[in-house]
Amino acid sequence: MSHNGKTPVDFWFDPLCPWAWMTSRWMLEVEKLRDVEVRWHVMSLAVLNEDKLDELPEEYRDMLENKAWGPVRVVVAAQQEHGDEVVGKLYTALGTRFHNEGMGPVREAVVAALKDVGLPTSLADFADKGTYDAQLRASHKEGIEKVGQEVGTPVIAVPGSDGGQIAFFGPVVTPAPKGEEAARLWDGTLMVASIPGFYEIKRTRTQGPVFD
Numbered sequence: 001m002s003h004n005g006k007t008p009v010d011f012w013f014d015p016l017c018p019w020a021w022m023t024s025r026w027m028l029e030v031e032k033l034r035d036v037e038v039r040w041h042v043m044s045l046a047v048l049n050e051d052k053l054d055e056l057p058e059e060y061r062d063m064l065e066n067k068a069w070g071p072v073r074v075v076v077a078a079q080q081e082h083g084d085e086v087v088g089k090l091y092t093a094l095g096t097r098f099h100n101e102g103m104g105p106v107r108e109a110v111v112a113a114l115k116d117v118g119l120p121t122s123l124a125d126f127a128d129k130g131t132y133d134a135q136l137r138a139s140h141k142e143g144i145e146k147v148g149q150e151v152g153t154p155v156i157a158v159p160g161s162d163g164g165q166i167a168f169f170g171p172v173v174t175p176a177p178k179g180e181e182a183a184r185l186w187d188g189t190l191m192v193a194s195i196p197g198f199y200e201i202k203r204t205r206t207q208g209p210v211f212d
Helices: 018-033 045-049 058-066 069-082 085-100 107-116 121-128 133-144 179-193
Strands: 007-013 036-042 155-159 165-169
Touching: 007 018, 007 133, 018 036, 018 085, 018 179, 036 069, 036 085, 036 133, 045 058, 045 133, 069 085, 069 107, 069 121, 069 133, 085 107, 107 121, 133 155, 165 179
Parallel strands: 007 036
Antiparallel strands: 007 155, 155 165
């Protein structure tokens, strides 16, 4: 339990990932309906794929090399210099600009997001710096080692009945469920993830992310 008696839910995200964004909005809805508290952590698609860039399509490789490092570095810098409590707020501001408003991970969007949450816009300069890359990689490693290298973002972990954690990739869902539908998805996800030996459910994706 967290300090306020709620069950902690650890959520690893890359701010560039639209699917993690959808899941995070669902998770905020769950937080209203179930006795849980989300703790936000970064992971990195750039780090996840850095050893297999040659195997990836050119467009995706270009995105990882030229766009993916900046936003997550800014989030880590904000966390290191202003505390864990700013991570979720900054993620919401970045995701709203990147995805809902369609700005993408450009500097103007990052600066605007920093202003939205009252953080110094100078933090945007960390997008091109490796100052906190060790902390970024450590956070990424903590999350990805819970589920394995073959998945991506998001990763969610909750306390298990044995004192350890139940961790899983996803769920990948769009649009983000709301109300009782969000709560039912949470309950069902926890149920299947808690079964020893359970690994995966998947079906064909028929549409891209739908942003509010």
